Amino acid sequence: MAGPELDEVTGTYTTGHEWDGVKELNNPLPRWWVSVFYACILFSIGFCIAYPAWPLITEHTKGVLGYSTRNELLKTVAAHSEMQSEWRTKIAAAELEEIKNDPELNRFATRAGAAAFAVNCSQCHGSGAQGFVGYPNLNDDDWLWGGTLEEIHTTITHGVRNTTDDDARYSEMPAFGEILEKEQIDEVANYVLSLGNLEHDASKAAAGQEVYVDNCEACHGESGEGDIYQGAPKLADAIWLFKGDIEHIKSQISEPAHGVMPAWGQRLDEVTVKELAVYVHGLGGGQ
Numbered sequence: 254m255a256g257p258e259l260d261e262v263t264g265t266y267t268t269g270h271e272w273d274g275v276k277e278l279n280n281p282l283p284r285w286w287v288s289v290f291y292a293c294i295l296f297s298i299g300f301c302i303a304y305p306a307w308p309l310i311t312e313h314t315k316g317v318l319g320y321s322t323r324n325e326l327l328k329t330v331a332a333h334s335e336m337q338s339e340w341r342t343k344i345a346a347a348e349l350e351e352i353k354n355d356p357e358l359n360r361f362a363t364r365a366g367a368a369a370f371a372v373n374c375s376q377c378h379g380s381g382a383q384g385f386v387g388y389p390n391l392n393d394d395d396w397l398w399g400g401t402l403e404e405i406h407t408t409i410t411h412g413v414r415n416t417t418d419d420d421a422r423y424s425e426m427p428a429f430g431e432i433l434e435k436e437q438i439d440e441v442a443n444y445v446l447s448l449g450n451l452e453h454d455a456s457k458a459a460a461g462q463e464v465y466v467d468n469c470e471a472c473h474g475e476s477g478e479g480d481i482y483q484g485a486p487k488l489a490d491a492i493w494l495f496k497g498d499i500e501h502i503k504s505q506i507s508e509p510a511h512g513v514m515p516a517w518g519q520r521l522d523e524v525t526v527k528e529l530a531v532y533v534h535g536l537g538g539g540q
């Protein structure tokens with residue numbers, strides 16, 4: 254490699270680098286580039302003084318402006334909860350009906366209720382409250398325990414068949430496997446299907462009517478309309494809490510499942526429970 258030499262055409266020294274006869278001139282850096290370079294250094298010094306920048310062993314330099322992203326977040330959160338606390342105070346003071354009838358309160362309560370639902374309820378009732386087998390759909394107007402604001406509020410507050418709340422909604426369908434003959438269960442299951450005009454064996458259903466009147470009517474109603482005071486589902490429809498095929502119906506009659514829902518009044522504050530009631534009531538099936 255040759256050392257630097259004077260390039261005759263430009264009158265500038267080369268750097269001494271050469272690639273296949275092409276030599277690099279040792280021109281000074283452009284002035285604009287150098288200015289930007291120094292400006293960047295100055296800026297970074299200023300930045301390090303003003304803002305948190307350098308990691309130390311357990312902490313970091315704080316900067317004279319006292320800025321931190323965490324503080325900014327806390328400020329935003331504080332501002333929002335201030336805004337919310339105004340609404341929450343109003344909701345705490347209002348009757349459920351008043352919340353429902355005040356468009357602004359209703360909107361706020363519904364949104365807050367939807368957020369609380371996503372956190373606390375969706376794992377059982379589904380993210381769209383569509384339900385799963387054994388976990389009721391909350392969008393429809395088919396209610397186990399009643400679909401008015403008050404009734405929904407009570408169900409959410411005290412829950413169903415839990416052991417933690419003395420006021421939990423309670424009822425228990427007897428296990429008819431120990432009471433009725435297999436044949437009677439088959440017959441009454443067909444009768445249940447006939448109540449909803451679903452596919453069934455007509456002669457079995459006719460025999461099942463008597464079994465139904467004797468054993469089931471007290472809870473499920475004369476024509477299968479259900480009873481919200483006992484959480485007994487309506488049977489004269491195609492909406493099933495469990496599954497609506499003959500095998501599942503027979504198994505529910507023989508060995509009934511007993512759905513349990515936690516008492517949310519013990520876990521959430523009263524305002525949140527109200528918001529949830531307004532949200533669930535507004536899903537479409539509220540009465």
Ligand code: HEC
Binds near residue numbers: 373405484517529
């Ligand atoms: C651990 C599962 C579970 C969770 C979590 C849960 N539920 Fe339930 N929920 C149930 C079950 C099971 C039933 C049906 C009980 C029965 O069979 O009578 C039910 C019933 C209901 C009912 C009565 C429906 C009707 O037809 O009368 C409402 C309203 C309700 N839940 C709202 C909520 C809300 C709001 C939350 C969240 C705060 C919630 N649930 C969380 C399991 C759950």
Ligand code: HEC
Binds near residue numbers: 424488
């Ligand atoms: C003491 C009241 C009571 C009596 C009596 C009773 N049931 Fe029930 N039944 C219930 C309750 C409550 C449920 C809901 C269980 C739950 O929520 O977990 C239910 C659920 C059912 C279901 C499931 C409905 C669905 O939507 O999935 C069927 C089917 C049913 N009962 C049929 C019968 C038949 C048939 C008889 C009579 C042989 C009978 N029940 C007697 C209270 C009763």
